[in-house]
Amino acid sequence: MITLEATYVLMGLMVGGIAAVNARDATNPRRWRTTAFWTLYALLFLAGSYLPALVSGVLVLSMVGVAAAGLGQGTATSSTTESRSASAARWKNRLFVPVLVVPVATFAGSVALKGLTVNGRPLVDPKQATQIALGLATVLGLGTALVMLRPPLSASITEARRLMDSVGWAAVLPQSLAALGAVFAAAGVGTVIADLSTTYLPLGTPLAAVIAYAVGMALFTMVMGNAFAAFPVMTAGIGLPLVVQQYHGDVVIVTAIGMLSGFCGTLMTPMAANYNIVPAALLELRDRYGVIRAQVPTALILLVANIVLMAVFAFR
Amino acid sequence: MLPDMLPLIGILIVVVGFALRLNALLVVTLAGLATGVASGKLLPDVIALFGQAFVESRYVAIVWLVLPVIGLVERAGLKERSRAVIGGIQMATAGRVLVVYLALRQVTSALGLVSLGGHAQMVRPLVAPMAEGAAELRHGALPIATRERIKAMAAGADNVGMFFGEDVFVAIGSILLIRGFLEQNGIIVEPLQLARWAIPTALIAFAVHGTRMLLLDRRVAREVLADAARVEATAPDTPAAHP
Numbered sequence: 240m241i242t243l244e245a246t247y248v249l250m251g252l253m254v255g256g257i258a259a260v261n262a263r264d265a266t267n268p269r270r271w272r273t274t275a276f277w278t279l280y281a282l283l284f285l286a287g288s289y290l291p292a293l294v295s296g297v298l299v300l301s302m303v304g305v306a307a308a309g310l311g312q313g314t315a316t317s318s319t320t321e322s323r324s325a326s327a328a329r330w331k332n333r334l335f336v337p338v339l340v341v342p343v344a345t346f347a348g349s350v351a352l353k354g355l356t357v358n359g360r361p362l363v364d365p366k367q368a369t370q371i372a373l374g375l376a377t378v379l380g381l382g383t384a385l386v387m388l389r390p391p392l393s394a395s396i397t398e399a400r401r402l403m404d405s406v407g408w409a410a411v412l413p414q415s416l417a418a419l420g421a422v423f424a425a426a427g428v429g430t431v432i433a434d435l436s437t438t439y440l441p442l443g444t445p446l447a448a449v450i451a452y453a454v455g456m457a458l459f460t461m462v463m464g465n466a467f468a469a470f471p472v473m474t475a476g477i478g479l480p481l482v483v484q485q486y487h488g489d490v491v492i493v494t495a496i497g498m499l500s501g502f503c504g505t506l507m508t509p510m511a512a513n514y515n516i517v518p519a520a521l522l523e524l525r526d527r528y529g530v531i532r533a534q535v536p537t538a539l540i541l542l543v544a545n546i547v548l549m550a551v552f553a554f555r
Numbered sequence: 556m557l558p559d560m561l562p563l564i565g566i567l568i569v570v571v572g573f574a575l576r577l578n579a580l581l582v583v584t585l586a587g588l589a590t591g592v593a594s595g596k597l598l599p600d601v602i603a604l605f606g607q608a609f610v611e612s613r614y615v616a617i618v619w620l621v622l623p624v625i626g627l628v629e630r631a632g633l634k635e636r637s638r639a640v641i642g643g644i645q646m647a648t649a650g651r652v653l654v655v656y657l658a659l660r661q662v663t664s665a666l667g668l669v670s671l672g673g674h675a676q677m678v679r680p681l682v683a684p685m686a687e688g689a690a691e692l693r694h695g696a697l698p699i700a701t702r703e704r705i706k707a708m709a710a711g712a713d714n715v716g717m718f719f720g721e722d723v724f725v726a727i728g729s730i731l732l733i734r735g736f737l738e739q740n741g742i743i744v745e746p747l748q749l750a751r752w753a754i755p756t757a758l759i760a761f762a763v764h765g766t767r768m769l770l771l772d773r774r775v776a777r778e779v780l781a782d783a784a785r786v787e788a789t790a791p792d793t794p795a796a797h798p
Binding site: 243246247249250253254283284287288290291292293294295296297298299300303306307317318322323324325326327328330331332334335337338340341342343345346349367369370372373374377378380381383384385388390394395396397398399401402403408409410411412413414415416417418419420421422423425426427428431432434462466467470471474475479490491492494495496498499502505506509510512513514515516517518519521522524525526527529530532533534536537540541544545548 | 559560562563565566569573576578579580581583584586587590591593594596599601602603604605606607608609610611612613614615616617618619620621622623624625626627628629630631632633634635636639640668670671672673674675676677678679680681683699703704706707708709710711713714715718719722728729732733736737740742744748749750752753755756759760763764767
């Protein structure tokens, strides 16, 4: 059975390559710190499955230490404005092909891989099919780009380095937040919050309970960075016992819109790093919270809309 | 009361750390260590837990494998071409480009095609350069703040479109989570019922975010004018100002 391990090896090789390019780049003012950071990250991909948890933890802490001291970015470029304009004029819309290969192949692959069996066993773990398909699709996209554009082979890694270093340590943030979520869960943070909210919130009317549930979902999602982590806690604490059982709200409407209220929180929190912080880095915004700022008005209006929908339709 | 509240110290660290704009990676790690220790675990055990969870969630980083592809095609003029394509469409403005992407993202997500979008795959190489290019063709060079606002709205289009589209699809994670949670509590619901109640919010999300994007065009025009006026006022070659 093919597992995610294969894609982790690919990631390890790519990140290792990025470290090597940095090690050879004298234009990076923080050359060795940047090299150390990506070397440690590559190690966690290649060996993470075999290392004792404590060793992995120490490696992660070392990465964080290096990142806190500050990473740098080299200034060397492999193309000029002129060369890009000339190439764009030559390739025209065919340039979009390698880029679009990735999402299309990811989708096709995730559908195909789920159904494939060898000797009655699934070829890939169905739960990991999409992630494995994404890994395969990027290889296909890279192959297309290399065959079509015929760049020097080293350009694939120097270009990956250029993009990865513009994202910097933010690239690792989603994983650290997942780890924080695991610690929160082990420490019982969710139950403490649920107890607090049911003890101190005014929940005397159906409308108050609806507002407490929807706003609670949004706020707790902002804290955890993930509506999936907030949903069981807030629904067990307020949604089911109060809105549904005490005030006879429709369970389908309450839980469906409760989850969507959580998504409003996702739009407003730096804890949802892969949606809000990583894109800001990827788009090279000066304001790290620029994406969140752009989303807050939409999120607040939608939260109010969700409360109104729940209050109007759940108690008919 | 006090010992029960102690695990919340991690949340306090996160809120203060993010508000002070400290290095987010450092803040998150310290919050994790503090929470673990505050809940009575030994430091080495907390470090091990943190490391294990970090390793187990490596799958969220697989999307970075797309960087060599994007980088190579950018090197060959992808952004330049994206702008040229948009330049050929007279109707195009930044806001309209983003509304079209929002609609595509929401509809494809509602059909379960969440993997067709994404910040690394679509927004950075295609959507953001197209929106920027459309604004530039209409207004000339853009002030930096305006450029950043357009890019940030492009990222927002991807998020809003996906979050409020995917729940309309019956087999998506969030619908299955709700169903599983209710089942544990002895309540059986059909995924289709849950997905149906995601539709009103999905429509409102499109109306609200779509409107904000169309308003973005006016704001861009206003900011470009204001910037031009400021440049003119400070330009040395206006002798009328110095009689």
